[in-house]
Amino acid sequence: MAESILKSAKINRNVGQVLKSYLRVLKLSKKPSREEFLMISKVAGAGILVIGFVGFLIYVLLTEVPKWV
Known part of the structure; x- marks a missing residue:
């Protein structure tokens, strides 16, 4: 019981500091x-x-270029 009260007090201090x-x-x-x-x-x-644009280039490289090869 005492431990839970101490934890509660510690949490309250931390919340106050934040x-x-x-x-x-x-x-x-x-x-x-x-x-x-x-x-x-x-x-x-x-x-x-x-x-x-970079994402679009990667998409094109990974989907369209293999069709040509």
Whole structure:
């Protein structure tokens, strides 16, 4: 019984520490400006397109090229 109470107290302390660290991060963060948001969106979109193109090339190489050989 005493062990479960100690575990419960330890978990509560850990949860409190985690919440404090989350609050610290939220206090330091700020809303990005419009320019920052647009730049991040462009870079993320370009990355998605590049990864999609690479996936398409792999698909074509693995499905169409063996038909020619």
